[in-house]
Amino acid sequence: MTAPISRDDVAHVARLARLTLTDEELDTFTGQLASILDHAADVEALDLDDVAPTSHPYPLENVVRPDEVRPCLDRDEVLAEAPSAEDGMFRVPPVLGEAP
Amino acid sequence: MSPVERFQTAAGVAAAVATGERSARSVLDEHLARIDEREGEIHAFNHLLADEARARADEIDARIAAGEDVGPLAGVPVALKDNLCTRGIPTTCSSKILDGWRPPYDATVVTRLRDAGAVVIGKTNLDEFAMGSSTENSAFGATRNPLDTSRVPGGSSGGSAAAVAAGFAPISLGSDTGGSIRQPAALCGVVGAKPTYGRASRYGLIAFASSLDQIGPFARTVEDAALLMEVVGGHDPLDATSIPEPFPDLRGTLGRGVEGLRIGLVEELLGGEGGFQPEVQARTREAADALEAAGAKVDVVSVPASTYGLSAYYLIAPAEASSNLARFDGVRFGLRDERATMGETYDATRTAGFGAEVKRRIMLGTYALSSGYYDAYYGKAQRVRTMIIDDFDAAYERFDVLLSPSSPCVAFPLGDKTADPLTMYLNDVCTIPSSLAGHPAMSVPFGTGAEGLPVGIQVMAPALGEEQMFRVAAALEAAAPGGAR
């Protein structure tokens, strides 16, 4: 059985999810997540090593599309929805650091 | 007078418009008048598309005048849940983070509605990103139940359910992840159906939990629900999880009765351990009796693993949501709270753009997937899903359809369940098991419960079992006691 979710866990998870929480929110969410996870303890307690996981409820396989070009979107229409654009590109604040 | 008698059905409208007996424009104006009258107190819509709808209705009328066959939903006003993408029309998921966003494309179901001659009348309110059971979690204010405006319409498709119940449109589309069509249908006294996972294309449905989400109809009659399901259902090459089999002729099976069908009352979903309103339990048993009287064989059946449904669902759905909702990052569309760096902008945008319930589920899901917890939570929940499917399969060896209440309770007052998330989650206890299994299930009004509010009965069927499900729903509709207000 895993230990109850801690305030530090919640803070870590918020960082991964790119959310900023106030101290008060951190307390509230910690309590709420703990109670939801506590309700899930029945599932956590099951021994299911022999049961395969289901990630797709309707079992399909080998679904593909032909390698044929379809129309693209109009760039102006796309960039009109962008918070900021320049030279046909999406403008964003400086990134500071390479992609992982 | 029941809602069905007061308002026209989609099938009735389409027949009248197609033959020129009525104009699409007059049908629309009638609905707009009702919206004008009651939308202020109900708030079913995020965006009412009156002008676009009038232009569209006129176009339909012109085409009919020119002798064209405009399709099976000729001139029928349809309301769309505001998580279905509509080209050039705001699509918000009732979230600040998408406020004002106009998608550059239509969802497949929207294209199919248009091709069938429907008139899109507006985009309906929902719990933000479909996360909730009361439509109180909307950034644009709660929707109220047309039958009692002090109460919730259920959720998350509360706007679509309320729109149909209030006569704003004969039919509407919602989405159902853990009960978001069936529970509000029950609370608003209308029919609501979730097809087999993969029956309706999800292309253009803004994802909450991809392995659970399905689009489905709200209607005031089982026939209308079948009609709408036939229009939007069927294979779509743009959705890799779309079922290739052709969609069945549902309306053709509605009159076939239930003679000889084997119907199981699911023991675990009858609320033996409390929390279920006694009137809800009583109506469920009466529904079973009515089906038996109509010639079905009814017995009680156990689906043991369904008791784990809620726990598994509240690990799987948030996990998928945590990933699906990552793209709301302020880069390409929607809200941006710009700061000095991209990282700070992500944090500020998402913190400002998402409401509390969405944040809660994103964090829960992130935790369930995170290093060191995946096996205990997400991985375990996916195995429970297999158990539930196996237990359903065993039950469906002996029964053609299964029966339960759609919701443990009738419509509850606004604010009643907002304090504790878990209390709200328990509303989905009956609807979640078939969602996890990917099976079709629908809610049909059957009498009233506390305060004279409607009770919904859930009819469940195995994968691809829509035909027998709709047959049983039609029989329940025919047998339902009158007096739903």
Place this chain on the structure above:
Amino acid sequence: MTATETSFTELPHGYRLVVGLEVHVELHTATKLFCGCPNQFGDDPNTNVCPVCLGLPGSMPVLNAQAMELAMRLGRALHCEVRPSVFARKNYFYPDMPKDYQVSQYDQPTNVDGHLDLPDGTRIGIERAHIEEDTGKSTHVGGANSSSKGRIHDAAYSLVDYNRCGVPLVEIVSRPDFRTAEQAKAYVNELRAILVATGVSDAKMEEGSLRVDANVSVHQPDTPFGTRCEIKNINSVRSLGRAIEYEALRQVDLLEAGERVIQQTRHWNEDEGRTHMLRSKEEAEDYRYFPEPDLVPMVPDPARIEAIDAALPRLPAERRAALAEAAGRTLPDESVTIVVDRGLDELALDAVAAGADADRTLTHLQHDLDPGHAANVPAAHLAQLVELETSGALTASQAKQVVAEMGETGKAPEAIAAERGFEAMDTSELEGIVDEAIAANGGAWEKYCAGEQKAQGAIVGHVMKATRGQADGKLVSQLLEQRRSA
């Protein structure tokens, strides 16, 4: 410390080098991995985009059949087992990744457990070759310290183009089987040849359709492998060698100074010839992989795999082996490797089968025939040419010229030789010229007779000048040798 141009085979202080490579290859498809946008390099920014590759809300991926086909073809060319596969989401926030997750294969990749044999016979294990989607491209626009585009750290803002986003990639992960930088370079060259031969990718490092990351570590013999660093931003095969060697020496210096190597990702700076730290792997991201619910499992049909195997072109290693055997070599040598690289091995095999001397054939195909002209040269013509040369009717240098012209014109070798007035020089005529040359170069002749072999150069040069290059160099040497020992 600076990186040097010279490569080494041994590290200082007895350290051994261990390298593994991760190669990303863009697949040569018409459209992207999950949508119908063109897979095309060099178009105006954000013109090859749609809801799917822009990650717009509500959009859904559908797998490109040809991408799957090419990935399996590559897998088979690398002798991998092709297995049922599942796509997964790798979750991280970055503006060039529009969904803020990358769809990739994680614990169930399409291809596992293969190998690639280098020309020198070294076998490099392939751990896996999995399919994933490419990212968009960011341009960093200068800030206070710079007016130029391109530097990330002092940029004022960035501009993002999603044309490349969603282009199908295969990531080929080798086992840590490289012991020298030369092997790593040979591997990339060999892999490129396979990718081009199979039509899987155009494999252009300069356009980024083939990208290499190197995992480098050092250790002492009979001790466990050292801590590795991953080197990114390697833009050419030459840089790969430089980066590995720089990084290996950096790690040796650290260890010799009593410090430890910290697992990290490092960036190769081509201009400075050094690597610098990008981030520490100890604060590794938690990617929260889980199966992609919008895509279904891929289960390869055994008949399809058989068909792929049957349709695979002969790969460079196999072609080298065949040519080496035909040329009477136990292992492929440089000439065999080059002839195969130039795509002239079929011609060589046919000419040798028609009776041509293998060494002369390989020499001409290695140096004298433009591969673009190969279609003009029937194997029979090449065999005739080699025969003219070995019989002494043409000298080596004459033969060289004839081969080039055969390629340009498609004419038969005799006709070219006749047109050019290449006629076999009478030995007696040549003897006279040799004697004249000896007389004219008395000093050189004395040295040659005293055993100084290279002194013959001046005499041979004289003969060649007198015959305008038409004398057979071998025959001249023979005549000189006869006169010295007489």
